[in-house]
Amino acid sequence: xRDQIPPDLRGRRARDPFWVxxxxxxxxxxxxxxxxxxxxxxxxxxDRTRVMLVQEVRREAADVVSLxxxxxxxxxxxxxxxxxxxxxxxxSGRRRQYSLCGDPADRRSYRVAxxxxxxxxxxxxxxxxTLVEGASLTVSEPRNAFPFLVRDRYLFLxxxxxxxxxxxxxxxxxxxxxxxxxxxxxxxxxxxxxxxxLPAERVTVRxxxxxxxxDCADLLAxxxxxxxxxxxxxxxxDGVRAAFAPTGxxxxxxxxxxxxxxxxxxxxxxxxARTGVTLPVPADRSALEVIRDAxxxxxxxxxxxxxxxxxxxxxxxxxxxxxxxxxxxxxxxxCVSRATGGRLxxxx
Amino acid sequence: MSVHLTEPENxxxxxxxxxxxxxxxxxxxxxxxxxxxxxxNVLHLLLPAGEEWFVRVFKEAVPxxxxxxxxxxxxxxxxxxxxxASSHDGVLDHFMEQGLDVRPFVRQAEFLFEGLLGDRNLTGxxxxxxxxxxxxxxxxxxxxTGVLGDWILNAEALDEAGADPTMMDLLRxxxxxxxxxxxxxxxxxxxxxxxYPTRLRAMAETITMLATLWHRGHRxxxxxxxxxxxxxxxxxxxxxxxxxxxxxPDGRMVAASVRRYLKRSYSPLNEGxxxxxxxxxxSSPAAQAALR
Numbered sequence: 267x268r269d270q271i272p273p274d275l276r277g278r279r280a281r282d283p284f285w286v287x288x289x290x291x292x293x294x295x296x297x298x299x300x301x302x303x304x305x306x307x308x309x310x311x312x313d314r315t316r317v318m319l320v321q322e323v324r325r326e327a328a329d330v331v332s333l334x335x336x337x338x339x340x341x342x343x344x345x346x347x348x349x350x351x352x353x354x355x356x357x358s359g360r361r362r363q364y365s366l367c368g369d370p371a372d373r374r375s376y377r378v379a380x381x382x383x384x385x386x387x388x389x390x391x392x393x394x395x396t397l398v399e400g401a402s403l404t405v406s407e408p409r410n411a412f413p414f415l416v417r418d419r420y421l422f423l424x425x426x427x428x429x430x431x432x433x434x435x436x437x438x439x440x441x442x443x444x445x446x447x448x449x450x451x452x453x454x455x456x457x458x459x460x461x462x463x464l465p466a467e468r469v470t471v472r473x474x475x476x477x478x479x480x481d482c483a484d485l486l487a488x489x490x491x492x493x494x495x496x497x498x499x500x501x502x503x504d505g506v507r508a509a510f511a512p513t514g515x516x517x518x519x520x521x522x523x524x525x526x527x528x529x530x531x532x533x534x535x536x537x538x539a540r541t542g543v544t545l546p547v548p549a550d551r552s553a554l555e556v557i558r559d560a561x562x563x564x565x566x567x568x569x570x571x572x573x574x575x576x577x578x579x580x581x582x583x584x585x586x587x588x589x590x591x592x593x594x595x596x597x598x599x600x601c602v603s604r605a606t607g608g609r610l611x612x613x614x
Numbered sequence: 615m616s617v618h619l620t621e622p623e624n625x626x627x628x629x630x631x632x633x634x635x636x637x638x639x640x641x642x643x644x645x646x647x648x649x650x651x652x653x654x655n656v657l658h659l660l661l662p663a664g665e666e667w668f669v670r671v672f673k674e675a676v677p678x679x680x681x682x683x684x685x686x687x688x689x690x691x692x693x694x695x696x697x698x699a700s701s702h703d704g705v706l707d708h709f710m711e712q713g714l715d716v717r718p719f720v721r722q723a724e725f726l727f728e729g730l731l732g733d734r735n736l737t738g739x740x741x742x743x744x745x746x747x748x749x750x751x752x753x754x755x756x757x758x759t760g761v762l763g764d765w766i767l768n769a770e771a772l773d774e775a776g777a778d779p780t781m782m783d784l785l786r787x788x789x790x791x792x793x794x795x796x797x798x799x800x801x802x803x804x805x806x807x808x809x810y811p812t813r814l815r816a817m818a819e820t821i822t823m824l825a826t827l828w829h830r831g832h833r834x835x836x837x838x839x840x841x842x843x844x845x846x847x848x849x850x851x852x853x854x855x856x857x858x859x860x861x862x863p864d865g866r867m868v869a870a871s872v873r874r875y876l877k878r879s880y881s882p883l884n885e886g887x888x889x890x891x892x893x894x895x896x897s898s899p900a901a902q903a904a905l906r
Binding site: 268269270271272273274275276277282284285288289292293300303304306309310311312314345346347349350406407409410411413414416493507510512515517518519520563565566567568570573574575 | 620624629669672690694719725742746808892893897
């Protein structure tokens with residue numbers, strides 16, 4: 267119905283003469299142009315990854331190493347700014363994101379730091395166990411999901427290895443002669459990397475073994491009027507978000523590498539109706555992630571349920587809807603919603 | 615060592631889960647100036663249908679992209695545009711509650727974006743050519759949304775005129791995200807097609823389309839307004855007053871930006887300021903609330 271010429275704006279005619287004329291003109295031009303066979307230029311693939319050499323591996327704390335990476339021929343690297351991260355493609359095929367924590371003025375090397383996660387999915391263990399000086403590593407261009415803005419006053423909150431993006435921000439704030447403070451939290455002093463690179467007079471170290479688990483309201487006690495940059499474990503970021511109030515023009519900035527972890531997830535199956543393929547969705551993955559493994563070109567965006575980009579037709583099955591925006595009975599947002607059990611048949 | 619930070623670059627684009635409460639926003643949200651109010655309101659009539667069209671076209675383009683970084687940018691762009699569309703939809707519902715029946719014009723906008731510019735049941739190369747054609751139009755439209763976004767971020771005259779803060783936050787949040795992602799549509803067009811004559815044609819078609827829709831939309835709103843009741847005739851000629859007064863974009867400013875677009879060396883990154891857009895997003899009540 268929406269492709270029919272609409273009534274005019276005053277409701278006098280069933281077909282607005284303006285749109286009759288505009289359609290005739292536009293469709294006429296399209297028809298004339300379609301007399302020639304279209305020429306579709308070939309799309310030139312762009313590869314933005316580069317192979318880097320591990321120049322130095324350094325132990326920074328009990329379970330943290332830093333890697334200094336440079337081009338094999340020593341040439342200049344793409345510029346970056348505080349808050350940028352690299353996608354690192356490990357020899358096993360794992361892809362991990364690490365914040366750049368060196369000096370942006372050093373155009374010949376990048377530094378990343380990695381904490382060994384004993385319960386992680388193996389990326390950090392692979393770096394700790396297999397990467398030595400002289401090894402090579404494929405990385406992406408720097409990208410920024412945590413942009414650092416010029417302000418007069420900063421409060422940096424870093425939890426453990428979350429200090430990595432904060433380090434270049436601290437340096438930049440220092441160079442801007444801004445009024446800045448850093449509260450650096452962690453289990454104990456020997457687990458905190460880069461303490462030696464931070465000026466002690468502006469840094470408050472709060473470790474669980476000496477001060478107990480920090481209260482987020484305490485961390486934010488000095489936040490009025492400041493730009494608060496927070497990076498740390500997910501519970502710390504969530505706590506700071508909940509406790510933050512924009513007093514005196516304070517603003518909150520944080521970075522999330524991954525969507526919020528799935529709570530109370532149960533495994534289920536999805537059937538892709540157009541191909542008949544059935545895929546298992548484990549308890550700790552979203553249906554969207556599983557779909558993307560099979561169909562890499564499927565569109566999605568926010569991965570939190572609110573933007574609706576990944577919405578897909580639901581042909582059969584009982585949905586466990588996990589976002590208020592996912593209410594239509596014949597569709598599903600696979601980035602958040604799941605099955606109550608059994609199988610969902612999707613129009614894909 | 616320089617103490618100046620360069621403009622933030624290589625941003626990862628993320629949609630923001632904003633919400634607005636329209637209940638306190640007056641019909642004439644620029645107080646005492648229905649003419650300027652409705653010149654801006656035309657945007658609300660066009661954007662839901664227009665931005666949903668952007669989303670459909672760009673989703674169709676994703677499988678053709680052979681550049682991981684551009685694909686990420688396009689996916690981020692799609693999410694931001696989808697939230698823009700639904701936010702402006704909320705304004706239209708509020709207009710209806712205040713006795714301004716916008717449905718006839720919205721129906722025409724839907725015809726444009728879903729009918730004339732919609733899917734044409736083509737196949738093969740013709741389908742691809744029609745996709746590229748529409749991407750070229752979106753790239754030209756996005757030039758204007760970036761320029762308008764930069765304008766609204768700096769439109770102090772609207773604050774001085776007492777414009778409603780909720781409406782200003784919607785327009786500035788939207789404008790700031792338009793500035794933030796202003797390069798994506800152009801990058802996508804250059805990656806897939808990149809033809810200069812196509813860019814010129816798309817700009818000519820876009821100017822014709824936007825100028826006509828703005829004129830018709832304003833005339834419609836002035837006639838349908840339950841207070842004005844057609845006593846002032848609408849039309850883009852009102853820009854001659856509201857533009858220099860700073861209440862709406864100024865024609866000369868827009869014309870100068872079009873001359874920059876027409877250069878082969880055009881880069882959307884030279885329009886507007888990323889750091890200003892990010893600074894607004896950091897303090898926007900709606901965008902800040904979305905973080906919590």
